[in-house]
Amino acid sequence: MKLYRVQAKYKGILLDEMLEAKSDAEALDTFATKVESGDVIEKEGGGFVDPNRLYITFEEVDRDVLTKTGVGETTVGVKMGKPSVATGPSNN
Numbered sequence: 001m002k003l004y005r006v007q008a009k010y011k012g013i014l015l016d017e018m019l020e021a022k023s024d025a026e027a028l029d030t031f032a033t034k035v036e037s038g039d040v041i042e043k044e045g046g047g048f049v050d051p052n053r054l055y056i057t058f059e060e061v062d063r064d065v066l067t068k069t070g071v072g073e074t075t076v077g078v079k080m081g082k083p084s085v086a087t088g089p090s091n092n
Contacts, residue, residue: 006031006058014045
């Protein structure tokens with residue numbers, strides 16, 4: 001069995017569930033069954049998405065890798081990556 005994380009976002013509601021399944025299709029079917037039966041708890045949220053569209057994402061999770069993040073892993077002011085906009089003088 002594989003471990004999956006399935007999320008659905010709609011109208012400001014977030015459904016987020018970890019489940020085991022043999023395949024991608026079975027994971028989505030299991031998620032749908034759990035939602036219909038009320039086994040998945042709704043969370044407020046949904047991020048910066050159109051509230052009138054249904055977004056469903058799923059991913060296979062490696063059991064040996066930490067998948068959750070926590071506050072305190074980085075400090076305020078830490079720069080990550082490179083700037084996407086040139087910071088030099090303008091050529092206007």
